[in-house]
Amino acid sequence: MAQLNMREYVARRIRELRTAYGKKGLSQEELANMLGVATNTISRWETGTYEPTLNDLERLARTLNESILELFPKSSVDTPKKLAVDALLRAANELDQKDIDELRRYAEFRRAKAIYKRKPKQ
């Protein structure tokens, strides 16, 4: 997927996840307040004018109670290796649930980072 397409895809997904949040969705302003950023920033992410950093996307995903991978195309995400990590995380039963969730989030962040890095330079 070309960079513009990826950027457009992420922008579209931010909007979709925001408007689908809870039962009523969130306004750009509400989301901006939750994230501690300017409303303009959300708007520019959603139009693709600004490209959020990976850390922005992680914060966004957490705020919306989603996986960061939900912001990326499915085809770039589901690999057998990812599934293997999922299985291992489930097996990490010495950890408490919060830490397993944190490990999973990190594993997903790591994979998102790889997808982000694969983008051709603009």
Next chain:
Amino acid sequence: MLRTEYYEELKLLARQTRARFGLDSPRVLRSDLRRIYKEEGIKIDLWPYKPRRLRGAYFDDDLGATVMLAKGLPEDPMVFTMGHELKHHLVDRGLSLSYCDASNQSNPMEIGAEIFAAELIYPDEDFRDHLIQMGVSQGSCRPEILVRLKRETRTTLSYAGLAKRAEFMGFASRGAMAKIRWKKLEEELYGPPVYKRFRNRS
């Protein structure tokens, strides 16, 4: 292989790693570990979201070797965690994932990582020599001595690590170092640390 043999091999590997990277004191810093990680091709991610007990995790898969470290750990636990994860990289590669948390580890792979990390920071032999030089004999090590040892050597091995080792080597009796409030004891012996003095002044 017996567990004890496995642990001795890990200690040897830790000493070899020290020699390979020129670590010649018990004060191993995160910058030393960063240098080793760079050489070994391990990427680091500092994870800003506070896990409950998890301190680090090692991943090795199609994306390469990566270590996640809980951001904001103080120097000693950070160095220890980095040493712990380094063992997974050097010894346990191919397992895709292993992690380090603050609980007592029960499986040999995790105990081995703890032993490796402790030896990497402060080898048993050096620890024994330092205590003997301080006039400590078997069964006579008191908490105050470990505080002095830590200050004099400036080791980044934690008080908990030093105490466990003193007990294991017989310098202190089992349980003698339990429930010691190390930082408080340190302050009683040497006064509050500089940052506290500044804070109290303002």
